[in-house]
Amino acid sequence: NAGVTQTPKFQVLKTGQSMTLQCAQDMNHNSMYWYRQDPGMGLRLIYYSASEGTTDKGEVPNGYNVSRLNKREFSLRLESAAPSQTSVYFCASSRTGRVGSNEQFFGPGTRLTVL
């Protein structure tokens, strides 16, 4: 099992460009999450999907959109990238969001630079 995979690993964008970060998991998990990690700010939740067909905003959703394509895949889209979106992006998944089955497992991350 590959666990949680993310593509691309690295990306450089110019301000105003758009891109989609891809995430897939092969653990048959119901819940998936997108985080960003910035120095001094820790991990912050952007969006999450508690189950297939649902998505909800996290702490820092502005400037992002998500799509839960199916049970395996959860993508994050930047419509018009800004330098403030330079960060490391992590996707994670868990069996559910309920106590006892909410351990989250992380992908390797995407390092995004917006110039």
Place this chain on the structure above:
Amino acid sequence: QKEVEQNSGPLSVPEGAIASLNCTYSDRVSQSFFWYRQYSGKSPELIMSIYSNGDKEDGRFTAQLNKASQYVSLLIRDSQPSDSATYLCAVDQGGKLIFGQGTELSVKP
């Protein structure tokens, strides 16, 4: 007040010693607590989860939870240089995890 607080460190311990990492949280209804290890340039890796008051041991790692004091800790016994990393505390809040900023641990040979 931050929802999940950790000392940022760095915490430096000699090889073979016990490393003690601490975390406090503000949401009294939280029921799930996690410790992640993150090596520089890598993704967070789950090392412990704890749901009930008391201690939970897994190898050299012991997680301790005190819900009344809103406090969770991680003890690493017989610390090794390979334990040098940032340790993230995470607390469940309604199906989402809130992370502390992490404590950097350095184990000196």
